[in-house]
Amino acid sequence: MLVLGLDTCCETCSVAIANDKNLLIQTSTNKHKKRSSEIIIKQIKNILNFSNIKVSEIDFFATTVGPGSFTGTRIGISIIKALSQSLEKKCIPISTLECLANNITWENFLICPTIDAKNDYVYSCFFKRKNKTLVKLEEENIISLSALTKKINNYENKIIFISDEALIYEKLTNLKISNAIMAPFLINSGLASSVVQLSLDKITNNKTINYNEILPLYIKNCYYEN
């Protein structure tokens, strides 16, 4: 069983292939000065060539569906939809915040992944590890950094922030929350490895969907209500 997963929602574009036991190959490139659409197709072709796998041998296609970049999200989803439809395979949508949180394996921490939403807002969602399983504590949301600081001050646990962008790390550090630490900075490691790992669980539990059911996860800021 082979699953191909990609992420174009965040600062780093990445693609990975896994079988039911191992991550076989992953490639990631920062979007610096380029667009995801220029990078991602080349990355997909390269990893298929390099690992001697034909695209028709892939059983499932997975992608992050957001939250994250507006256009980035659409690029990843379009590619996975096209591959899934043409090869008649199922797809798997994965949240970017869950992918970030998945990189933290330590228990006893409140895990807080954050993705830039511009103008001092971030997308975030609290998780924790319980007996090695990643547990989601709330729905993905958009929140200002000041509101996030207040929200976190109500937790007594140690908190670990994780993001894939240097700018957000800087802003989080400047919040000076006393019981918070920053996770090792994943500057170029990409999220596709988490995409495929989280997909394995969904495949086992039959939570895969058809190409025409996959949708971006856009979270509306409350200021749009006015």
Added chain:
Amino acid sequence: MAKNLKKNNVLALNGELGTGKTQFVTGIVKKISPKTIVSSPTFVLLNEYKGEIPIYHFDVYRTEACDFHFQELIKEYFSNNGICIIEWANKITKILPSNCIKIEIKKNLSKGDSFREITIC
């Protein structure tokens, strides 16, 4: 003003109909990309002018431009290493970056039809 503009600058341009917002943009583009033809993006919502620094010329007068998805798309242009100029920017104040340059153009008919008062901050 055009001489001092840099990548990722956002200009929020406001003024009533006929005050010359698109003319203002024409002047700026003339300095940065001299051979480019500027037109009003009222219907297309966005014109992109290529050059040493790309210029993204928006017009958000129409309600479609105030739609959530389009505003999310506009936000991405702010950090795309170009200069963004947004006509009728007061319709989308919530998404404008805090360091945007605000420009207001007003007529003053007591001083003549072609007189304009331009405030920049």
